[in-house]
Amino acid sequence: MKAMTLHAPAGLGNLRFGERPDPGEPGPGMIRVALHGSSLNFHDLGVVTGKMPSADGRVPLADGAGIVESVGTGVSEFVAGDHVVSCFFPDWLDGPPTIADFSRTPGDGIDGFAQEYVVLPATAFTSAPRGYDAVEAATITTAGLTAWRALVVDGKLKAGDTVLLLGTGGVSIWALQIAKAMGAIVSITSSSDAKLERARTLGADFTVNYGREQAWGRQVADWTGGRGVDHVVEVGGPATLAQSIEAVRVGGHISLIGVLTGRGGEVPTAALMAKQARLQGLIVGSRREQQDFVRALEATSIRPVVDRRFPLEKLADAFAFEAGGGHFGKIGIEW
Incomplete structure (x- = not known):
């Protein structure tokens, strides 16, 4: 499958678009998601420019949205065909904050969503707002x-x-x-x-x-x-x-x-x-708060403001555009 990876020393010139092994089928409690969109955040820019050090070969991007392809045993919240969006803190499901670092944040401590497919616990996602495309849905994860x-x-x-x-x-x-x-x-x-x-x-x-x-x-x-x-x-x-x-x-x-x-x-x-x-x-929020936010979005006519969209293979160009500060609202990545 296609993916973007960041290599040492960090910098936009060391983002590489290439092949990675397919993650395969989901095990118990997991789902396989075909990703189609992401959006950029200041946090992501910090990772890819080396201001927030990450592992060599890391797949960047904290936001990801797409369609469930298959589910593992024990998963009842999602079925194949559901539109889903990722969580910034995949292990913070509910309750008050308990996480003070980014060791389990996609695109930083663990691989992110600049790739075609992922297999992750079902709890690493929520349903996407009805009517949102993948880029629009991805803007809710962090910002x-x-x-x-x-x-x-x-x-x-x-x-x-x-x-x-x-x-x-x-x-x-x-x-x-x-x-x-x-x-x-x-x-x-x-x-x-x-x-x-x-x-x-x-x-x-x-x-x-x-x-x-x-x-x-x-x-x-x-x-x-x-x-x-x-x-x-x-x-x-x-x-x-x-x-x-x-x-x-x-x-x-x-x-x-x-x-x-x-x-x-x-x-x-x-x-x-x-x-x-x-x-x-504060740093983002819990999965439960994201679910509440999705319900609020579905009860209103709010649609995210996406300034520009870039294809995944032009991720470095998208980050350069973000660094320039000329955007209004979000910058989308789609594939």
């Missing part, structure tokens, strides 16, 4: 579920709440769509006026160009009449956290989910304390 957990599971989002989103990448655009579907009022930042205009077409109520407005946290707080927003989906990290704290209301919620501006930095502890805000780190 979509992260946004869902940040706002709904941890943030307890309700209609009328105010939300601040940073940038227009996959997590933020998913969060925009989820928040608007649930009746929230949303502000979003970008350095591109064209991207902000596109965000407004998706329902964004207030936009800020952070390239022109350095004190964007205060501007967002002023937009709320000085109260501050109820929720911040913080994907930037150390260079943006102070502004996010400025923007949040007293007793508000900041979901710390990204390190786009670095892995470490100063936390304005006095400002955070004064706001009495909840700063909560």
